[in-house]
Amino acid sequence: MPSATVGSVRSASDRRHKQMEPSKAPPTRGKSGRQTVIPVVAEQLEVGKKAVTTGTVRVRKTVQEKVEHLDVPLLHDTVEVRRETINRVVDEPPPIREEGSTIIIPVVEEELVVAKRLVLKEEVHLIRRRTQTHSAQDVTLQREEAEVEHLDAEGRPRLPKAGS
Secondary structure, eight states: OOOOOOOEEEOTTTOEEEEEEOOSSOOEEOTTSOEEOOOEEEEEEOOOOOOOOOEEEEEEEEEEEEEEEEEEEEEEEEEEEEEEEEEEEESSOOOOEEETTEEEEEEEEEEOSSSOEEEEEEEEEEEEEEEEEEEEEEEEEEEEEEEEEEEETTSOBOOOOTTO
């Protein structure tokens, strides 16, 4: 038997490698006295993967506007200023005070007399009145919608599968 050589065989269809390795056992001698080498074959598998584009997705977003009518209550404060003459002598300035919705602010002045004294000249009464009115306004609201379109590998719209 002629001696074998070490090599590899590659099959394109299964992507396996066959390697022939020389035997680790001592060579045997045949009847003719020649040395016989028996090859030992081992297969190795190479596994790989690659990305393949099967389709794409196109998303279109549109903005829709809708006008809504709002009626919102608004508060308004008005202040009426009324002055009341007092002309009363006081020892010290009276504090600012409130009576209901009225804020009273004392106004004092010094008069030069033989003796200096404090005279309450007047009080300022602030009367607060709260009214409510309605303000009607048109407000534009926006809403977005997204449309999804599936495309095949060539960029053409993909047809929906039957039954879906």
